[in-house]
Amino acid sequence: MDLSIVESQNKVPPLAIVDGAPVVELPEDLYIPPDALKVFLEAFEGPLDLLLYLIRRQNLDILNIPIAEITKQYIRYIEVMKDLQLELAAEYLLMAALLAEIKSRMLLPRQVAEEEDEDPRATLIRKLQEYENIKKAAEEIGQLPREERDIFPVTADVSDVEIKKKLPDVQLRELLLAFQDVLKRTEQLSHHQITREPLSVRERMSTILENLKGENHLFFSQLFIKTEGKHGVVVSFLAVLELCKEGLIEIIQREPFDPVRIRTAVSQAS
Amino acid sequence: MTLCESEQQLAKLPEEELIKVDMEIKQIVEAILFVANRPMTIRQVRQVFPELERPESGEIQKAVDAITEDYSSRSVELKLVASGYRFQVKEVMAPWVSRLFEEKPPKYSRALLETLAIIAYRQPVTRGDIEDIRGVSVSSTLMRTLLDREWVRVIGHKEIPGRPALYSTTKLFLDYFDLSSLNELPTLQEIEDLESSVISNSENSPAQEDNENQEATKKTIKVTDRQEATTTFQ
Amino acid sequence: MTLCESEQQLAKLPEEELIKVDMEIKQIVEAILFVANRPMTIRQVRQVFPELERPESGEIQKAVDAITEDYSSRSVELKLVASGYRFQVKEVMAPWVSRLFEEKPPKYSRALLETLAIIAYRQPVTRGDIEDIRGVSVSSTLMRTLLDREWVRVIGHKEIPGRPALYSTTKLFLDYFDLSSLNELPTLQEIEDLESSVISNSENSPAQEDNENQEATKKTIKVTDRQEATTTFQ
Numbered sequence: 001m002d003l004s005i006v007e008s009q010n011k012v013p014p015l016a017i018v019d020g021a022p023v024v025e026l027p028e029d030l031y032i033p034p035d036a037l038k039v040f041l042e043a044f045e046g047p048l049d050l051l052l053y054l055i056r057r058q059n060l061d062i063l064n065i066p067i068a069e070i071t072k073q074y075i076r077y078i079e080v081m082k083d084l085q086l087e088l089a090a091e092y093l094l095m096a097a098l099l100a101e102i103k104s105r106m107l108l109p110r111q112v113a114e115e116e117d118e119d120p121r122a123t124l125i126r127k128l129q130e131y132e133n134i135k136k137a138a139e140e141i142g143q144l145p146r147e148e149r150d151i152f153p154v155t156a157d158v159s160d161v162e163i164k165k166k167l168p169d170v171q172l173r174e175l176l177l178a179f180q181d182v183l184k185r186t187e188q189l190s191h192h193q194i195t196r197e198p199l200s201v202r203e204r205m206s207t208i209l210e211n212l213k214g215e216n217h218l219f220f221s222q223l224f225i226k227t228e229g230k231h232g233v234v235v236s237f238l239a240v241l242e243l244c245k246e247g248l249i250e251i252i253q254r255e256p257f258d259p260v261r262i263r264t265a266v267s268q269a270s
Numbered sequence: 271m272t273l274c275e276s277e278q279q280l281a282k283l284p285e286e287e288l289i290k291v292d293m294e295i296k297q298i299v300e301a302i303l304f305v306a307n308r309p310m311t312i313r314q315v316r317q318v319f320p321e322l323e324r325p326e327s328g329e330i331q332k333a334v335d336a337i338t339e340d341y342s343s344r345s346v347e348l349k350l351v352a353s354g355y356r357f358q359v360k361e362v363m364a365p366w367v368s369r370l371f372e373e374k375p376p377k378y379s380r381a382l383l384e385t386l387a388i389i390a391y392r393q394p395v396t397r398g399d400i401e402d403i404r405g406v407s408v409s410s411t412l413m414r415t416l417l418d419r420e421w422v423r424v425i426g427h428k429e430i431p432g433r434p435a436l437y438s439t440t441k442l443f444l445d446y447f448d449l450s451s452l453n454e455l456p457t458l459q460e461i462e463d464l465e466s467s468v469i470s471n472s473e474n475s476p477a478q479e480d481n482e483n484q485e486a487t488k489k490t491i492k493v494t495d496r497q498e499a500t501t502t503f504q
Numbered sequence: 505m506t507l508c509e510s511e512q513q514l515a516k517l518p519e520e521e522l523i524k525v526d527m528e529i530k531q532i533v534e535a536i537l538f539v540a541n542r543p544m545t546i547r548q549v550r551q552v553f554p555e556l557e558r559p560e561s562g563e564i565q566k567a568v569d570a571i572t573e574d575y576s577s578r579s580v581e582l583k584l585v586a587s588g589y590r591f592q593v594k595e596v597m598a599p600w601v602s603r604l605f606e607e608k609p610p611k612y613s614r615a616l617l618e619t620l621a622i623i624a625y626r627q628p629v630t631r632g633d634i635e636d637i638r639g640v641s642v643s644s645t646l647m648r649t650l651l652d653r654e655w656v657r658v659i660g661h662k663e664i665p666g667r668p669a670l671y672s673t674t675k676l677f678l679d680y681f682d683l684s685s686l687n688e689l690p691t692l693q694e695i696e697d698l699e700s701s702v703i704s705n706s707e708n709s710p711a712q713e714d715n716e717n718q719e720a721t722k723k724t725i726k727v728t729d730r731q732e733a734t735t736t737f738q
Contacts, residue, residue: 045380046406091406130403133459137391138383140456144447145361148644149375151448152359152367154346154538156304156580157592161601166609167653170617172681173698178614179621180695186637199625199686206627206672210659248628248662248670265663301579301597302604318604344574345535363535369552370539376641415640418615 041081041088047095048131050077055128062128067106067121071099098124204239209248212264220251220260295325296333303337309354309445352444352451361448382412389422390443391458394436396428413437421446529559530567537571541648543588616646620673623656624689627672630662634671647671655680 044050054073055065078096081088102120145151212218223236240262243249250265302318303310312330319325334355338348345363348355359367368375378386385408388400400408416422421443427433439452449455536552537544546564553559568589572582579597582589593601619642622634634642650656655677661667673686683689690698 045384046404048405089406095405127403127405131405134384134387134391134403137456137458138380138387141387141390141447142378142383144449144456145364146375146448147446149368150361150364152364152539153307154304154357154359154591155307155541156301157590158305158601158605160583160592161595161598166605168609168612170612170680175617175621175624175681176690176695176698178617179625180698181614182618182622182638183692183696185639199689202625202627203686206659209628209670209672213660247664248660264660297579298597298600301593301601304580304591305593305601305604308610318600320603345531346538357538359535359539363532366532366552367535367539369554370536371644373644376643411639418613418640419643420613 045135046089047074047092048128049135050074050092051095052128052132052135062125062132065125067099067102071096071103074099200235201238201242204235205243205248208236208239208243208262209264212249212262215263217252217261217263220262223262292325292329292333295329296336299330299333300337303334303348303355304357306356309351309356311354314354349448350450351448352441356445358448379412381409382415385412386416386421386439386443389416389437390439390452390455393438394425395438396434396436398434400437419446526559526563526567529563530570533564533567534571537568537582537589538591540590543585543590545588548588612649613646615640615642616649619646620650620655620677623650623671624673624677624686625692628659628670629672630668630670632668 044053051070051074052062054070055062060066075096078088078092081092098120102124105120147153208218208223211222220240223240224233225236228235240249240251243262244251247265249262251260251262253260298319299315302315312327312334315334316324316327316330334348341347341357345360346357347360349358381404384404385400388403389395392399392403397408397413413422416437417424419442420440422437423440424435425438426436428436444451444454532553533549536549546561546568549568550558550561550564568582575581575591579594580591581594583592615638618638619634622637623629626633626637631642631647647656651658653676654674656671657674658669659672660670662670678685
């Protein structure tokens with residue numbers, strides 16, 4: 001496949017940062033590692049962004065786009081991406097169609113009267129300009145000093161002062177409705193399975209972790225409280241299993257017949 | 271420091287001027303602003319005073335100005351943001367102070383910042399408008415993040431089929447970016463009037479455009495380029 | 505006042521003593537103490553400095569003393585409490601400050617309620633878990649509000665890269681909602697069956713409109729609903 005569209009330019013901002021190294025160029029070889037192309041595609045916010053890149057890369061003015069050439073380049077990129085079966089948003093294809101339409105219109109004799117309503121070329125140019133302005137503005141907003149990074153509001157402590165600080169009031173029902181909202185959304189958005197284990201197990205999981213805080217280990221037998229009866233034992237046991245499953249604790253036995261102990265899971269990454 | 275300064279002022283200023291920066295009011299205003307945990311407007315500060323001893327807004331404002339002055343050489347400052355005055359650490363101190371927090375500040379994606387920019391500059395806008403400008407669909411998660419952070423809110427619905435929500439930015443958005451009004455946002459470049467600059471360029475002379483457009487056009491496009499443009503196109 | 509006083513000190517102290525209160529260190533220490541939101545010992549303040557430019561404890565102490573002096577005439581003070589130094593409002597300001605808090609308390613955001621619910625039902629969870637479930641990032645401020653309210657606490661750290669904190673709900677949380685154990689919270693099934701008439705409104709705008717909705721909710725739902733919920737459930 002011909003990829004002469006990729007011309008080297010001096011001042012091209014990096015497309016993306018991969019493993020800390022800037023990716024400035026789309027590889028010029030015929031062979032493109034799919035990963036590189038994926039990075040390339042991800043670097044763009046959509047067809048307008050890609051078009052702007054192609055235009056700026058060749059130092060063209062937006063008002064001065066050689067539509068035929070740009071269309072050719074754009075469509076080539078799209079084809080390469082399709083060939084590589086990269087997931088391509090429908091908008092990219094729509095833009096390809098629009099460019100093709102503009103190109104074909106320009107081949108036809110110009111009919112002034114007809115074009116007064118909407119010249120697709122003018123529409124495209126206007127869109128590119130508007131998008132470019134917003135893109136710049138977004139970059140500038142990103143540079144503004146912001147809370148959490150550059151701005152830290154301060155307060156003086158009032159805990160010594162005898163005052164009743166009124167805090168927001170929450171009804172249990174509000175809390176439940178908020179959670180209902182979450183449940184609905186997770187069902188819609190993803191395959192997140194919120195498991196339905198009894199909350200007493202969850203509560204016990206927290207307690208066990210809390211007890212482990214600052215301790216090397218706890219004996220397995222310490223986790224069971226006699227007075228809680230059979231039910232309590234089951235809850236504790238399930239909590240230990242769940243903690244183990246979630247990788248939060250480890251169950252260890254140094255040698256046969258040694259007492260079973262649990263401890264906070266050790267980082268696998270280290 | 272304040273006492274010394276006011277002694278100096280005493281020498282300089284006419285007496286009536288001085289009386290207006292009431293020391294007690296100033297102390298109270300300072301305490302309120304330090305404790306509030308959110309930006310406070312002059313009006314809100316004034317409301318804290320009991321009705322019978324409530325100073326005029328002008329007096330509160332004078333106190334605020336005096337406090338701002340007092341802190342000018344310290345590491346914290348009294349700053350006016352969209353929802354009012356708040357004490358904050360000066361920006362130059364950020365590298366030191368941020369070391370106190372284990373978690374890194376959140377990073378925002380280009381998609382999010384662009385969407386935010388469109389809402390800020392073009393408000394009120396529908397999601398359709400945003401998608402139109404960006405040329406891609408806007409994810410629900412992204413809109414949710416903006417609504418969630420309370421940077422953006424729904425201020426109504428457009429009376430077109432589907433009654434899409436109209437979004438605008440909030441004061442919290444401005445507060446977050448340390449701004450006191452939308453006017454303080456970076457200026458958006460004017461978009462040249464295409465009708466007169468490109469399309470009809472082949473027919474009309476640029477002289478007919480109104481002055482503003484010419485100003486805007488001059489910055490970005492050279493006249494020669496434009497003529498080339500029309501040539502290439504045809 | 506401090507200027508006057510330090511002028512007096514200037515007369516009293518030998519010059520080398522004075523030089524030691526490094527202005528830059530003082531500024532940084534002040535900023536750290538203002539932002540920390542908890543009392544900080546000299547040692548803890550010192551730890552915030554990067555290792556290579558870490559001042560001696562004595563220098564930090566000098567800075568702290570100088571700051572204490574600077575604020576002696578202001579409405580806030582730097583005070584040594586059991587666990588370290590913190591900025592606090594002076595006691596004489598109490599009547600004014602308490603008037604501020606007598607105001608109607610602000611409402612919690614939808615984001616906060618959702619986060620709290622997720623911690624209650626899914627504990628122990630990391631912030632990442634919460635973000636996964638909600639599909640939106642969770643702000644530090646939000647977590648801090650929950651921790652400050654003591655409805656949520658850190659019970660440990662997950663041993664994965666970054667060692668994220670594990671959150672769970674507290675006894676205070678149970679007390680507030682009049683529950684004797686988490687088990688008394690409605691089951692997921694019961695939550696799904698809750699009438700969602702109020703939800704559909706609030707979904708649009710968590711920001712300002714939401715507050716009104718919450719107001720509305722309160723009026724229509726009585727506490728008895730809560731008892732019904734727990735009854736149904738057993």
